[in-house]
Amino acid sequence: MAMTRLTELPDDERGAWARVHLERDIVAWLTTVAEDGMPQTSVVSFIWEGDTILVYSEPDMPKIRNIARSPLAAFALETDPYGDHWLIIEGTVEEDRSVPPANEHPVYQAKYAEPLAHWGMDEAESARAFSVPLRIRPRRIRLL
Numbered sequence: 001m002a003m004t005r006l007t008e009l010p011d012d013e014r015g016a017w018a019r020v021h022l023e024r025d026i027v028a029w030l031t032t033v034a035e036d037g038m039p040q041t042s043v044v045s046f047i048w049e050g051d052t053i054l055v056y057s058e059p060d061m062p063k064i065r066n067i068a069r070s071p072l073a074a075f076a077l078e079t080d081p082y083g084d085h086w087l088i089i090e091g092t093v094e095e096d097r098s099v100p101p102a103n104e105h106p107v108y109q110a111k112y113a114e115p116l117a118h119w120g121m122d123e124a125e126s127a128r129a130f131s132v133p134l135r136i137r138p139r140r141i142r143l144l
Contacts, residue, residue: 003141006051006089014143017085021077022048026115030055030136031074032066032093039074040066045115045130046075047107052137053089056102056130064132067093075136084144091139099133102126 006022009015031041042063044055053075057064067073071092079086102108103123116126 003143004138006048006053006138006141009141009143014085018077018087018143021085021087022053025077026112028053028078029076030063030093031076032063033070033072034062034066035069045112047105047111049107052135054096054099054105054108055093055134055136056108056127057132057134058130059132067095067134073136086142086144088142089136089138089140090142091137093134093136096133096135099135102130 003009009018026045027043028046029041030044031039034040040062042061044057046053046055048054071094073091073093075089075091077087099105102112103126109123112126113123116123121129
């Protein structure tokens with residue numbers, strides 16, 4: 001049976017690896033479908049929220065136009081150097097305006113304080129630039 005819920009990751013080495021990386025990784029890869037059907041992959045910052053992934057995007061980006069045409073998407077974490085562990089989430093993505101701005105989201109603030117400093121951005125600047133909250137909902141989770 002295909003896994004579809006992030007809260008039901010297995011209690012084994014694969015599940016442990018996925019949980020650690022969902023909580024700690026700073027960036028991941030989001031693939032959406034362009035108008036011509038070509039997959040288009042973007043690096044994104046994210047937080048894991050139970051059975052979904054939250055991403056903040058700049059408003060006028062190709063991924064936003066792609067999602068408006070098709071909600072189908074894939075989300076993937078970086079693997080280890082030899083691909084011994086990986087997590088790919090296939091599902092849908094949609095704008096979620098019920099989410100507070102990034103600089104008012106305590107989990108996002110805690111996770112991204114150091115990366116924002118590294119990127120030379122403050123929280124308010126980042127929240128203004130990345131103002132579109134996107135919610136990724138898994139339909140299939142692939143885990144090794």
